[in-house]
Amino acid sequence: MITFLELLANGISVGAVYALIALGFVIIFKATEVLNFAHASLLLVGGFIVAKLHASVGFWAALLIGIAGAAVLAALIEFLVIRRANVSSHSVLAIATIGIDIVLTTELTRQIGADVLALGDPWRDQVLHLGAVSIAQTRVAALVVAAVLITAFLLAFKYTNWGIAMRATAEDSETAALMGVRRGRVSMGAWAIAGALAAVAALFLCVFPTPGLDRSTTFAAMKAFPAAILGGLDSTTGALVGGLIIGVTEALMSGYQNEMAFLGRGIGDVAPFLVMIVVLLIRPAGLFGTRELARV
Amino acid sequence: SEKATGGAPAASAVGSDGVKTGPGVTADTITLGLMTDLTGPYASFGKSLTQAQQLYFEQINTAGGVCGRRLETIVRDHGYDAQKAVAAYTEIGPKSVALAHIVGSPMVNAIKQRIEADRMLTIPMAWATGLLGSEPIQVTGTTYDIDMINGVDFLVKEKGVKSGDKIGHLYFEGDYGESALNGSKYAAEKLGLTVVEQKIKATDQDMSAQVAAFKAEDVKAILVSVGPKQTASLVGVSLAKGMDVPFVGSNSAYSPQLLPTPAGPALLKDFYYITGGAPISSDRPAMKKLAADYAAKYPGVEIDSGVSAGYAAAGIVVDALKKACESKDLSRAGVVAAHRSQSAWGEAFGTTMDFTTFDKPASLLSYVAKPDKDALGGSVIFKEAAVSDLAKEYQVPVG
Amino acid sequence: MSRKTLAVSAVLLVAAVIAPFYLEGFWLQAGLFAMSAAIGAIGINLLTGATGQLSMGHAFFLAIGAYAYVYFASEPGQGGGHALGGLGLPTPVAAVLAVVIAGIAGGVFSPIAGRLKGAYLGIATLALVFLGQHLLFNAEPVTGGFNGRAVPPMELFGFVFADSPALVIAQVPFGALERLWFLGLAVVVCAGLFARGVLRGRPGRAMNTIRDHEIAAGVMGVPVARYRAGVFVLSSMYGGLAGVLIALVFQRTVPEYFGLLLSLDYLAMIIIGGLGSVAGAVIGAVFISMLPQVLTRYSDALPLVAEPGSGGVSPAEAARLLYGAAVVVIVLFLPGGLFGLAGRLRLPLGRRAAPVPATKNPSLTPSPDTRN
Amino acid sequence: MTGPDEVAGVTGTYQPAGMDASASGVPRLDVRDVTVRFAGLTALDAIGFTVEPGSVHAIIGPNGAGKSTCFNVLSGVYRATAGSVRFGDAELTSLLPHRIAALGVARTFQNIALSPRMSVRENLMLGRHRLTRAGFVSAGLRLPSARREAARHGERVIEIAAFVGLTERLATPVGLLPYGVQKRVELARALCMEPRLLLLDEPVAGMSGGERREMAELIVAVRESLGISILLVEHDMGMVMRLADAVTVLDFGRRIADGPPLEVQSDPEVIRAYLGAASEKEETAS
Amino acid sequence: MDVHDPRPPEDSGLVVRDLAVNYGPVLALRGVSLNVPRGSIVTVLGGNGAGKSTLLRAVSGTLRFQRGGITAGEISFDRVRLSGAAASAVVAGGVVQVPEGRRVFARMTVEENLRAGALGARDRRSAAEARQDVLTLFPVLAERAGQRAGLLSGGEQQMLAIGRALMARPRMLLLDEPTLGLAPMMAARIADTVREINARGTTVLLVEQNAAMALSLASYAYVLEVGEVVLSGPAAELAESDEVRRRYLGIEARSEDDRDDRDAPLAAASAGRPVLTRWSA
Ligand SMILES: Nc1ncnc2c1ncn2[C@@H]1O[C@H](COP(=O)(O)OP(=O)(O)OP(=O)(O)O)[C@@H](O)[C@H]1O
Numbered sequence A: 001m002i003t004f005l006e007l008l009a010n011g012i013s014v015g016a017v018y019a020l021i022a023l024g025f026v027i028i029f030k031a032t033e034v035l036n037f038a039h040a041s042l043l044l045v046g047g048f049i050v051a052k053l054h055a056s057v058g059f060w061a062a063l064l065i066g067i068a069g070a071a072v073l074a075a076l077i078e079f080l081v082i083r084r085a086n087v088s089s090h091s092v093l094a095i096a097t098i099g100i101d102i103v104l105t106t107e108l109t110r111q112i113g114a115d116v117l118a119l120g121d122p123w124r125d126q127v128l129h130l131g132a133v134s135i136a137q138t139r140v141a142a143l144v145v146a147a148v149l150i151t152a153f154l155l156a157f158k159y160t161n162w163g164i165a166m167r168a169t170a171e172d173s174e175t176a177a178l179m180g181v182r183r184g185r186v187s188m189g190a191w192a193i194a195g196a197l198a199a200v201a202a203l204f205l206c207v208f209p210t211p212g213l214d215r216s217t218t219f220a221a222m223k224a225f226p227a228a229i230l231g232g233l234d235s236t237t238g239a240l241v242g243g244l245i246i247g248v249t250e251a252l253m254s255g256y257q258n259e260m261a262f263l264g265r266g267i268g269d270v271a272p273f274l275v276m277i278v279v280l281l282i283r284p285a286g287l288f289g290t291r292e293l294a295r296v
Numbered sequence B: 001s002e003k004a005t006g007g008a009p010a011a012s013a014v015g016s017d018g019v020k021t022g023p024g025v026t027a028d029t030i031t032l033g034l035m036t037d038l039t040g041p042y043a044s045f046g047k048s049l050t051q052a053q054q055l056y057f058e059q060i061n062t063a064g065g066v067c068g069r070r071l072e073t074i075v076r077d078h079g080y081d082a083q084k085a086v087a088a089y090t091e092i093g094p095k096s097v098a099l100a101h102i103v104g105s106p107m108v109n110a111i112k113q114r115i116e117a118d119r120m121l122t123i124p125m126a127w128a129t130g131l132l133g134s135e136p137i138q139v140t141g142t143t144y145d146i147d148m149i150n151g152v153d154f155l156v157k158e159k160g161v162k163s164g165d166k167i168g169h170l171y172f173e174g175d176y177g178e179s180a181l182n183g184s185k186y187a188a189e190k191l192g193l194t195v196v197e198q199k200i201k202a203t204d205q206d207m208s209a210q211v212a213a214f215k216a217e218d219v220k221a222i223l224v225s226v227g228p229k230q231t232a233s234l235v236g237v238s239l240a241k242g243m244d245v246p247f248v249g250s251n252s253a254y255s256p257q258l259l260p261t262p263a264g265p266a267l268l269k270d271f272y273y274i275t276g277g278a279p280i281s282s283d284r285p286a287m288k289k290l291a292a293d294y295a296a297k298y299p300g301v302e303i304d305s306g307v308s309a310g311y312a313a314a315g316i317v318v319d320a321l322k323k324a325c326e327s328k329d330l331s332r333a334g335v336v337a338a339h340r341s342q343s344a345w346g347e348a349f350g351t352t353m354d355f356t357t358f359d360k361p362a363s364l365l366s367y368v369a370k371p372d373k374d375a376l377g378g379s380v381i382f383k384e385a386a387v388s389d390l391a392k393e394y395q396v397p398v399g
Numbered sequence C: 001m002s003r004k005t006l007a008v009s010a011v012l013l014v015a016a017v018i019a020p021f022y023l024e025g026f027w028l029q030a031g032l033f034a035m036s037a038a039i040g041a042i043g044i045n046l047l048t049g050a051t052g053q054l055s056m057g058h059a060f061f062l063a064i065g066a067y068a069y070v071y072f073a074s075e076p077g078q079g080g081g082h083a084l085g086g087l088g089l090p091t092p093v094a095a096v097l098a099v100v101i102a103g104i105a106g107g108v109f110s111p112i113a114g115r116l117k118g119a120y121l122g123i124a125t126l127a128l129v130f131l132g133q134h135l136l137f138n139a140e141p142v143t144g145g146f147n148g149r150a151v152p153p154m155e156l157f158g159f160v161f162a163d164s165p166a167l168v169i170a171q172v173p174f175g176a177l178e179r180l181w182f183l184g185l186a187v188v189v190c191a192g193l194f195a196r197g198v199l200r201g202r203p204g205r206a207m208n209t210i211r212d213h214e215i216a217a218g219v220m221g222v223p224v225a226r227y228r229a230g231v232f233v234l235s236s237m238y239g240g241l242a243g244v245l246i247a248l249v250f251q252r253t254v255p256e257y258f259g260l261l262l263s264l265d266y267l268a269m270i271i272i273g274g275l276g277s278v279a280g281a282v283i284g285a286v287f288i289s290m291l292p293q294v295l296t297r298y299s300d301a302l303p304l305v306a307e308p309g310s311g312g313v314s315p316a317e318a319a320r321l322l323y324g325a326a327v328v329v330i331v332l333f334l335p336g337g338l339f340g341l342a343g344r345l346r347l348p349l350g351r352r353a354a355p356v357p358a359t360k361n362p363s364l365t366p367s368p369d370t371r372n
Numbered sequence D: 001m002t003g004p005d006e007v008a009g010v011t012g013t014y015q016p017a018g019m020d021a022s023a024s025g026v027p028r029l030d031v032r033d034v035t036v037r038f039a040g041l042t043a044l045d046a047i048g049f050t051v052e053p054g055s056v057h058a059i060i061g062p063n064g065a066g067k068s069t070c071f072n073v074l075s076g077v078y079r080a081t082a083g084s085v086r087f088g089d090a091e092l093t094s095l096l097p098h099r100i101a102a103l104g105v106a107r108t109f110q111n112i113a114l115s116p117r118m119s120v121r122e123n124l125m126l127g128r129h130r131l132t133r134a135g136f137v138s139a140g141l142r143l144p145s146a147r148r149e150a151a152r153h154g155e156r157v158i159e160i161a162a163f164v165g166l167t168e169r170l171a172t173p174v175g176l177l178p179y180g181v182q183k184r185v186e187l188a189r190a191l192c193m194e195p196r197l198l199l200l201d202e203p204v205a206g207m208s209g210g211e212r213r214e215m216a217e218l219i220v221a222v223r224e225s226l227g228i229s230i231l232l233v234e235h236d237m238g239m240v241m242r243l244a245d246a247v248t249v250l251d252f253g254r255r256i257a258d259g260p261p262l263e264v265q266s267d268p269e270v271i272r273a274y275l276g277a278a279s280e281k282e283e284t285a286s
Numbered sequence E: 001m002d003v004h005d006p007r008p009p010e011d012s013g014l015v016v017r018d019l020a021v022n023y024g025p026v027l028a029l030r031g032v033s034l035n036v037p038r039g040s041i042v043t044v045l046g047g048n049g050a051g052k053s054t055l056l057r058a059v060s061g062t063l064r065f066q067r068g069g070i071t072a073g074e075i076s077f078d079r080v081r082l083s084g085a086a087a088s089a090v091v092a093g094g095v096v097q098v099p100e101g102r103r104v105f106a107r108m109t110v111e112e113n114l115r116a117g118a119l120g121a122r123d124r125r126s127a128a129e130a131r132q133d134v135l136t137l138f139p140v141l142a143e144r145a146g147q148r149a150g151l152l153s154g155g156e157q158q159m160l161a162i163g164r165a166l167m168a169r170p171r172m173l174l175l176d177e178p179t180l181g182l183a184p185m186m187a188a189r190i191a192d193t194v195r196e197i198n199a200r201g202t203t204v205l206l207v208e209q210n211a212a213m214a215l216s217l218a219s220y221a222y223v224l225e226v227g228e229v230v231l232s233g234p235a236a237e238l239a240e241s242d243e244v245r246r247r248y249l250g251i252e253a254r255s256e257d258d259r260d261d262r263d264a265p266l267a268a269a270s271a272g273r274p275v276l277t278r279w280s281a
């Protein structure tokens, strides 16, 4: 039972990090209907800046610069590529972001080289003990941050003009322009915010239970894909729920690996995808996603 | 047609000096291939290997070369990608007499058939058991399973693990992890221990769930056959969660780059790794000279285990070439034959290897090394090389 | 086919046939990689380009093809410390069965493939890659686990596609690569012609309509879900065929190869070559699979590209940078891909229809909710 | 309000020139008590009407009355919550769209639903889908059967294109055509299905006066030469009055009138809900 | 209906002078000049593809979404130059367009669509007021406030599109075929609405296929053919012209009585249409 609780706590805490990454996907998807594969490299950029600067300017300043840096880079991607692309479909744009991701990741991993970079966070390796269960403080922080940000975005999308403008632009940028929406600003803003979120997510992805940022950090972002899809690509709530489900699934499947040896060891990494497939079979647009409307 | 094909066995010829030559050998040059990882997950290791080998060949050339010929290298980066390795082999294979190193067992596996067909002396920089059993392929020192057997032995003898205990083993999917697991399971069975397995992928970063699982089973020690990053996470999380047990890693589980990270202190506490090759900080004259030469040639470059491993591998190849020259046969087959005639190689580097058989590891001797902030290469010998009785009895699965 | 295309095809074919007599092994092998990639890319272009179904799981079907071939063709035996199964079937039979199995695997996925669209389908198929690799690593008796398995050489009517027995034609020694070259060429041409027939015929129209307007397709009599699933199966079979060929070239299957990056490569191929056409798929495949090889090969001559290990941008990195940039540039400036570019360059010579203006609700994944 | 019996009496009188409708294999369409509910909204509320073989039957009603929804039920795009639709012996409510198409029910869309990058010819050939057989294998291998089939149906496509006046446009990508022409392509594509029942959803919306006239003539020509049943949704009352043999009026998903055009036009309920007081003078203009 | 001087001063209201627009190689407008005096309703007639929507796009600054651009000429509204301005600036200047084909935001609710309409409004405080007006005008929008717009019927969507534009409290409204697909009563309602909006001081430029309605609403009309203004004049005068009657009102000949025209049998085989026989196979 203790093990179960511990695994559950672990799962929830990792899930919070996935949720933060997934939120980045969701925001860009809502704003531009693009599945942003370059999110992983934004993560790397944010983390890289923090790692490089924390020693000289202190952690919090470095974090701010990292967030700003990733936001600027994301805005640049929007400005230089997304805005200018004249594509026949959003899938093509998604593939274009794969191209961007490859370029950025290649260059960044070249910069990072073989190093494992610490981010200099204040939590270090402290853990929080809740009875017999212990959770890393970084993860508690991640959970709180994720919950706060996700709620904030949920409200923002629904109730602010910014949210309305963003969704309008996503659906039909020409008509949105007729409403006086500045398309450039809106979608660039969304990208910048997603970039900033990526830096925050990178922080939690690269601190304590993991040793630091290195070239393989981007792979961790892959797990946020099933999280985002499972929850529904256009739902902020979905990002949170999806992240948690993926985190918990992964933790339980890894933790009970011995009991499930018949599924093959290492099932912990595959299980999130299996869960996603099952959910999609029942709900093709994820748990909270809006079903595509069909009428003629 | 002057077409050079990779497929057809190139004709052997006899040079003016009466030495039989084949692909990769001309009247005044000998070409060696290096298939390394400069852009993939083992980039730093690959870089050290390559630089150390180039240093070695340069030294040999300065001293007059081998068999009156200069040594030349062709380096190809496969980035830990099997297809690139196959492509690279097709390119450089026909031009090389031997492969002074190739990083990663998946890559070796991918071209194994061709290496055997070409009878190309090849030194893998990987220690999976599956690489044994092939005449031209020479795994240096111990394999991962031997290391783990010696590691379990070390735990029982010096770390208070006793019969009936459980030990954890965290390992990578793939031949590295699974061949290490073979060793630990064998040793555990012999010593009355139970192994709690946790298999992960190279992309996993956070070992919290695995630690929880180990903790639930109340393991008394943990074996680690993963990458350095996962090691750091595992060790760090374990200590933070109050699971204070000894850790014993395979030689690829540790890297000095981890010491400055938050996991550094945990690694310094109770972590050891097992290696067939002596760490570069060991006080053998050969190692000291290598460290000095390397620092002179590549000033400011960090030294890690790749330097000594690569240098020794280069030595193996060059000695095989020298021996082949003595018997006037520098064809690939000649080089392999010459290589296989040596039964006690490498005293100077601290591990004596027997190359005459190829279905057994060249050595059963493992060092226990321990991270050390101040030491060259980030580690020191904790326990001199030794063979456990278990390892001697162990039948290596070959195939 | 116009006279000009016919002439161009003839020239290309002749060049391809005489290539093995002049090219060294490295290029032949690179060419074989490109051929395998071309087959796979044609398959995914049927799915993603023509039918508008995003798939990131193509590597899975290549793996199925490659491993099924090995399993069917190998004799049971030992390897990597455990027993390896095998059926020891004649290799051509094994190859055909492998393609069929890949198709069946695609069919098993059809409840998903028939229902999902866009990003959702993309990520769902991504799951196949992870699942696939998990199987490859764990189903040891079939796959050989992490060690992979040796690939039995193809043998057609007593002719072995391997280095031995030795064969010399016109003073050129014909090894495995030379022999496979012709096999590969034949397979690519057939696969290309077949796909062209499909695209230009009744199924192709139905596929394009599903892409452009799913509901209209259904109302016009196209069984949409069945067609979606059918195209998925067909594309999987192309993937399987590409897998068989790549296995024959590698001579050994390794699980690592069939990963996410391979799937992404295929998407890049069809974007770079041009969505929806056979020629586009082939051009893209050649581009993506040759780029790293060319850069590595001429790394000494290229100013930007440093020697491996010397600290600069390595050929592999340069290739990836170029590859990524190419995808972006093509999306930005050449919406029709390189094949479209070829068409545009031909424009002054031949008569071509004016470019189609972007429609208001353009779609690879149509959103039927807008009443367009 | 008119009852169903009277309707049959009125509409049954129409016979296409020189052709016996029932003998030509065009069955009757019987819509009975069809109800469609969307979350919290009843789009169709137990409506019913009958389309006599070979007749032109119009459905009119205010916006949002459920006309397109009715079409969507008839063509299988929506599933009815309750009720039955019988086309001859076949019950349509349980069938998928392509099955309904196979029975010879063709439709056009209120909003153009063509493939913009395909040529007119290709778009029309799609209409032949239900009449042709070539599958992946025979198309891929270009079997003689597939070629023969393509040639034979290609000829019919040319015939239909000529009939609709698209001969010159056959090779043009649809996306390049003016709106009015695209509407004709829609009609032609539906004709290519060799339908027995043709559903036209606002065929002249967005067209100029001249084009409307042409389209109306075309619809008459279709009925004259093919003798098929046509179900028409249109807001252009002038056109409805000229073309229709019978009219069903929907309002808020309910049938409020049903009968011959002139009768329906003067129904006070219809005037209240649909035509408006202005209708008398308005209709001449449209 | 207020009768305007057909030739008002050239510099108030919307002034378009010598406008040329192209979409890549396609020249869509050439030398188009027109004037919509402040407070008036002016209509532009023209067949399909004549360039009516293009004209409105040029005014609204949304040509670039269609890869088009202004190559010559000027557009100004109340002496403020609009040509070259961004779409948002045009809206901020009080010129709002109801686009052709409704273009409601299908995935957003009716309520959210209306809020989107107020995004570019000059005066945010009046949004609530504007909303009230819109809902009074189209009560169905209040009933469906929470429904996703994509599920509305065509006519409902058209109402939403107009309501959405009114949320910005425009000084000038550009209407692109507002009665497309609307029931006669609703079309009449829209006509009344346009009149009403105009009476409250909003200048209206109306593009319509329903020429009869457009001509009855407008004081002045232009006829656009293949990108050029071919006719213009007071609406009542144009309504009497043969050309307009034949092409845009669909009436064959001037002399014929309307009612006769309608009742005249539609000749199926007219104009040498080939006969289609049944397919037998
Ligand atoms: N898929 C759907 N989900 C929810 N509501 C729907 C859906 N389809 C239609 N409706 C609703 O059903 C009602 C009838 O719509 P329908 O499109 O049938 O009207 P219509 O009579 O064709 O109107 P119009 O003349 O404007 O085209 C409308 O209120 C519409 O909002």
Ligand SMILES: Nc1ncnc2c1ncn2[C@@H]1O[C@H](COP(=O)(O)OP(=O)(O)OP(=O)(O)O)[C@@H](O)[C@H]1O
Residues within 6 Å of the ligand: C357, C358, D176, D178, D179, D180, E023, E026, E027, E028, E046, E047, E048, E049, E050, E051, E052, E053, E054, E055, E066, E067, E100
């Ligand atoms: N995005 C575009 N790209 C290229 N050409 C276009 C584009 N949009 C319109 N055109 C062309 O410009 C011309 C004018 O089109 P426009 O849409 O302005 O006509 P319209 O008068 O509004 O027609 P309709 O009555 O059908 O709405 C047409 O020839 C059309 O083909």
Ligand SMILES: CC(C)C[C@H](N)C(=O)O
Residues within 6 Å of the ligand: B042, B045, B103, B104, B105, B106, B125, B126, B127, B128, B175, B176, B252
């Ligand atoms: C150091 C590494 C390249 C070795 C790796 N663990 C392998 O066996 O492939």
Ligand SMILES: [Mg+2]
Residues within 6 Å of the ligand: D067, D068, D069, D110, E153, E154
């Ligand atoms: Mg409708």
Ligand SMILES: [Mg+2]
Residues within 6 Å of the ligand: E052, E053, E054, E100, E176
């Ligand atoms: Mg228009």
